[in-house]
Amino acid sequence: MAKEYWRWKEYNWKDENIDWKEATTISGGVDVGSVSSQAVILCDGELYAYASMRTGSNSPQSAVNVMNWCMDGTGLRLDDLHFTVGTGYGRVNVPFADKSITEIACHARGAHLMYGPTIRTLLDMGGQDCKAISVDERGKVTNFLMNDKCAAGTGRGMEVFADLLSLPIEEIGELSFQVEEEPEPVSSTCVIFAKSEATGLLRKGWAKNKVLAAYSSAMAHRVVALLERIDIQKDFAITGGIAKNVGVVRRIEEELGLTTLKTKYDSQIAGALGAALFGKVLCEKKRAKQAS
Amino acid sequence: MIANFGYKDATGEFYIAINTDKCDGCGKCVPVCPSGVLEVRDNEFDPMADEEMAAVTEEQRKKLSFSCSECKAGGSDNLPCVLACPRGAIVHSW
Numbered sequence: 001m002a003k004e005y006w007r008w009k010e011y012n013w014k015d016e017n018i019d020w021k022e023a024t025t026i027s028g029g030v031d032v033g034s035v036s037s038q039a040v041i042l043c044d045g046e047l048y049a050y051a052s053m054r055t056g057s058n059s060p061q062s063a064v065n066v067m068n069w070c071m072d073g074t075g076l077r078l079d080d081l082h083f084t085v086g087t088g089y090g091r092v093n094v095p096f097a098d099k100s101i102t103e104i105a106c107h108a109r110g111a112h113l114m115y116g117p118t119i120r121t122l123l124d125m126g127g128q129d130c131k132a133i134s135v136d137e138r139g140k141v142t143n144f145l146m147n148d149k150c151a152a153g154t155g156r157g158m159e160v161f162a163d164l165l166s167l168p169i170e171e172i173g174e175l176s177f178q179v180e181e182e183p184e185p186v187s188s189t190c191v192i193f194a195k196s197e198a199t200g201l202l203r204k205g206w207a208k209n210k211v212l213a214a215y216s217s218a219m220a221h222r223v224v225a226l227l228e229r230i231d232i233q234k235d236f237a238i239t240g241g242i243a244k245n246v247g248v249v250r251r252i253e254e255e256l257g258l259t260t261l262k263t264k265y266d267s268q269i270a271g272a273l274g275a276a277l278f279g280k281v282l283c284e285k286k287r288a289k290q291a292s
Numbered sequence: 293m294i295a296n297f298g299y300k301d302a303t304g305e306f307y308i309a310i311n312t313d314k315c316d317g318c319g320k321c322v323p324v325c326p327s328g329v330l331e332v333r334d335n336e337f338d339p340m341a342d343e344e345m346a347a348v349t350e351e352q353r354k355k356l357s358f359s360c361s362e363c364k365a366g367g368s369d370n371l372p373c374v375l376a377c378p379r380g381a382i383v384h385s386w
Contacts (some may be wrong), residue, residue: 101336101339104337105337105338105339113342124325140293140338141293141338142293143293143294144293144294144295144296145298147300148299148354149300150300150301151352189302227298229385230296251340278339281340
């Protein structure tokens with residue numbers, strides 16, 4: 001089988017220092033995206049475990065798979081989760097979720113924890129859409145817009161380029177800087193047309209890295225235009241898979257004249273983390289109601 | 293909160309912005325729209341809020357430039373949804 005250059009590493013993680021059996025509230029969040037799915041488990045609001053994997057053609061099964069992988073080696077079972085929130089494109093297809101919440105609210109909430117309460121502007125660069133979100137000091141959404149009508153500026157677009165150029169997706173960020181000078185961005189915003197344009201440039205003798213640079217800056221330019229409709233403020237962060245692509249991130253920073261906030265958390269778990277944080281609050285609300 | 297419903301493509305930017313600080317979910321904008329673009333539903337962007345808000349239907353969200361064209365022909369100062377809103381909560385970007 002031909003090498004799949006687009007294929008990114010799936011991963012899971014757990015905090016060995018936390019014993020979930022001692023937790024009063026175990027909340028779960030599942031973000032079923034168009035390209036990848038993430039699951040997060042919190043023990044009394046503390047990050048205990050997370051996992052990220054590719055979304056398959058069957059959304060409910062993807063939700064189950066990613067949560068199972070998140071619980072792998074913990075001894076936890078689905079029944080042990082006190083409250084689970086589903087989010088993302090496939091949020092209504094999470095069979096074990098107690099509630100579904102839109103990913104815009106969940107990303108804002110998750111980023112508020114990941115980047116701290118000073119965060120005001122968030123750009124989520126997902127697999128097949130891009131969201132610009134303004135957040136207040138409590139992590140509430142104050143303004144948002146999304147673009148999900150077109151694949152320009154999305155993770156899937158970058159996967160297509162990794163495949164076209166036969167370069168591993170996890171390396172193309174760095175490679176895009178290995179050019180003598182920054183080329184003009186590709187002019188097509190559409191991924192399909194940008195791919196044709198790139199093929200033409202390769203035929204003209206452009207090095208792969210130069211084509212990557214031209215595509216990465218086109219992508220950066222595209223999302224900056226989206227951000228301009230909301231009020232961009234200096235405490236700014238990028239989440240999603242593209243946040244791991246330094247080639248796009250640094251070009252966005254340069255275009256905006258801003259540096260993105262950094263976090264110890266994985267940039268792709270923002271949605272699932274926000275969902276789990278909402279799950280904790282909703283669980284406590286439910287208990288309070290039952291007690292009264 | 294300002295919720296921008298719509299999209300940007302090669303032909304332009306088409307967003308209907310609903311300001312939830314002004315919108316109280318009265319629903320007067322819903323019946324005046326000839327294309328059924330608006331509805332009143334839960335504020336899904338604030339899971340802790342109980343109030344409802346006007347919003348663009350999922351069905352119409354990605355085709356606003358077509359759905360709104362009938363009213364746009366009457367001039368952008370005469371949009372029925374904008375005029376129907378007693379609190380000025382609706383703004384079109386185009």
